[in-house]
Amino acid sequence: MPCSETSLTINICPVFKYTASNRALTNEQRQFYEDNGFIIIRGLVSPADLDRYQQRFIDFCDGKVDKGGMTVMKDLSLLKEGKAKGEYLVNKIQEFLYDDVLFDYAKDPKIVEVVASIIGDNVTAVHSMLINKPPDAHEATSKHPLHQDLHYFPFRPADKICASWTAMERIDEKNGCLFAVPGSHKLELYAHVYPDALTNKAYHGVIGFDDKPKVMMIMEKGDTAFFHPILLHGSGPNLTKGFRKAISVHYASSDCHFIDVKGTTQQNIADEVEAIAKKRGISVDYRVIWKMKSRLVAGQLGKFNEMGSKI
């Protein structure tokens, strides 16, 4: 029955704040996301696609494919030890939205449909990562501290931003699964710092919150979590002798607008990223970096995508 008032009954429709439509989510799934700030869709990405992405990652690690504009990051503890190389050393590649193979993940219709159900139809991919946890890294670098992704994003509104995160193999407590504080997307954005002297570059975290109940997201290959950028989450260390890989893209509505983060809790990450860019010979505003690395995947371009002076 449609949501309308009849002479006999009043049909109450749910009010959704954090999701946009039923395009690829049922009311129950939307309600779960509204209440918890995340949802896991099982078996969403095909194993064959994930195998292609894994091979591409290994090819980048081995230097068989030019990394172009991508960032390749190394586990700090393994780097200090100086023994590991390739896939045994690299803990993340970022900015793959212009890579022919890995962009297939960002534009996978099964993922984009769910994202559009959450943030609306005009979808821009803004951040991309393939995250590897190699064996034998120090626990401090192998884990990902509790954090909120919005800390990194100089654009709003937060409710129009969503992450997808797909397990590339079974991921559980032994090899470093994601964990999250359910419902924490309704809290505010907190200050983030380096929680430990031995923490990977730009892995900022919040201090405190140890007493908050957390859910462990145990996932099989292809299972995909979608989550809100204020959700407090992190991941544990890989304690096995194997790898732990996941592929992830953040999406924002093309209608999002940029904010100036100077003088806010986000200034520390903006300063750090601008300094890294400067070292590479690029003097550029933090907001422009985000515009430059983004790519439309569905619907229309909007305020977010405009280049030039309108930041």
Ligand SMILES: O=C(O)CCC(=O)C(=O)O
């Ligand atoms: O894949 C992981 O271990 C955690 C990823 C994550 O939380 C992030 O990059 O924001």
